[in-house]
């Protein structure tokens with residue numbers, strides 16, 4: 473039986489510190505802003521040359537979050553280090569997908585010709601969007617720039633609906649969620665993806681759930697109604713289980729929704745574009761890579777069929793065994809196998825059938 477040895481310890485995270493410092497810095501007073509700022513902003517809002525000719529285009533403010541490319545793959549692609557329109561939408565279906573991506577772009581970088589009132593009404597009524605293979609879990613779209621374009625999800629349940637991480641605040645989306653029964657609970661996977669949590673909570677009188685290690689006054693998450701303490705797992709209701717998955721951050725947690733076999737994974741797991749497989753992010757790890765791998769190992773036996781990440785496209789598996797194999801591949805590739813056991817940080821060792 474092969475094994476994995478996990479190397480290293482918690483990282484100091486210099487990039488993480490930089491981001492935190494930048495986010496906590498107050499905005500410059502208007503009087504001190506450079507007079508060229510407005511002109512510069514207009515210039516970055518111009519069409520990228522990499523777009524194919526046509527009415528739909530991406531401007532220079534794209535942050536390369538990948539959202540449009542997985543929501544409308546026949547229209548958007550990565551050209552250079554940003555998105556561009558690689559084919560103009562040619563069918564009503566393609567136009568609908570492109571419009572949904574336009575609404576979901578966190579930086580409003582996609583430009584489409586003005587829609588008719590009927591098209592706008594149809595577009596807004598399509599949110600939240602269905603997810604392949606899921607009955608109750610939907611994609612909210614409306615990604616927020618403050619979460620670097622993180623995805624959020626809506627779970628419709630008879631015992632109270634759940635919002636998983638925060639979409640950009642949108643009164644139109646709020647009206648749609650209201651029509652579907654409102655939001656009873658907002659589960660926040662970790663501090664990076666809390667977005668507009670306070671507005672959503674206030675709008676619906678929802679209880680927010682977040683691990684205490686992720687709470688802080690700067691983001692207003694010190695006021696969440698249901699902090700999680702300890703190591704769990706915790707139940708949020710029938711078929712809803714929260715698992716602590718430290719690694720990306722210290723108090724990161726994921727939600728497993730059993731009726732749809734869906735793992736709402738936050739920044740714990742994602743589909744790597746480069747590797748073409750389930751992966752953890754090594755470059756965006758703020759706490760501990762070895763601990764994150766251990767968290768992956770702890771959930772290999774969950775009967776998962778759909779991994780719905782905070783960043784990037786959903787990943788679907790034909791069976792729980794296929795998910796298990798993909799999770800074990802993460803451990804094989806990102807750790808170091810040696811003598812038949814999984815050695816994780818803290819001296820804990822787990823045997824795994826592979």
Ligand code: SF4
Pocket residue numbers: 530533534535536537538539540541554555573576577578579580581582621
């Ligand atoms: S959704 Fe917007 S920010 Fe994200 S890759 Fe597309 S154009 Fe860029």
